Amino acid sequence: MPPSRDDSVETIQRELTAFARRARATAARMHPELSLVSFTLLAHLADQQGCRATDLAAHYLLDKSTVSRQVAALEKLGFVERRPDPDDQRVQVLHPTPLGYETLASVAASRRAVFRERLADWSEEDLSRFAEYLERYGRTATRSEK
Amino acid sequence: MPPSRDDSVETIQRELTAFARRARATAARMHPELSLVSFTLLAHLADQQGCRATDLAAHYLLDKSTVSRQVAALEKLGFVERRPDPDDQRVQVLHPTPLGYETLASVAASRRAVFRERLADWSEEDLSRFAEYLERYGRTATRSEK
């Protein structure tokens, strides 16, 4: 007998919740030097080739004060540098430093390794379907939070 | 062209991470009276029909001090009661109170509603496959953290 719609929803909810509960601690244990949040912010900077604190806040639905402090921490660690915006003196354009890029690459690699190992015995087809489902879920979830 | 194995792994990682980052805040906004963690602990008590603080800590990989404080908070809110264990005076068996069951049911219902709405336009087949994938992922993830 196939699971009912409600059963599936229940399972999805339970598993995502469990994952959320574990994620931070796991990430922190794996990379004491770069928390889940810092990692994400730094990755975004690398991806965007620099952006403003406000952009980070908007993109991740964080308060600007939170971003301000996270960025300050990243700067203190030497992972991020601030460049003035010639068109607007209020603005600081944030960029990863070479050390930032390096650290990001190494953390990203080791995170990837963990996931890859964890998903080692999945078929290619299952992997791509799982990825698709998560993206789809992420799109609606993000939308409803805005 | 189908995505490569690495692309899929990358996506899965990114989406799960994004979800983790959002989950707590979202849950807190939805249910100020019962955080994600409290909810989870209370749900476990209901599910197990009572258990010890140590069991909660082991099951959720939390420090016993964390559990102690969470339980104290739940008790203060009137959601949990402690019963002595006749066989071991050190032990307190934790049970949801009637109010605890009630609150749990209402929060669970509203959480379910959010998920149901979010997944409303998914086909039954996609839902059940997504649920399966998450369970499968959860099993390996849990194992590798222990």
Next chain:
DNA sequence: TCAGGTGGTTGTATAGTACAACGTAAATGT
């Protein structure tokens, strides 16, 4: 030009978490 909006920091408060030290109770080994 000046009123209101924007970018960012800082003060304050809260939740969740870990680790260490502790008290008490049970279990174990000699």
Next chain:
DNA sequence: ACATTTACGTTGTACTATACAACCACCTGA
């Protein structure tokens, strides 16, 4: 049987991530 070790739980302390509010400096448009 007693001493040692282990187990359960609490409390003190500290840290991270977070939000909100107050603020300053700067920009923009009527």
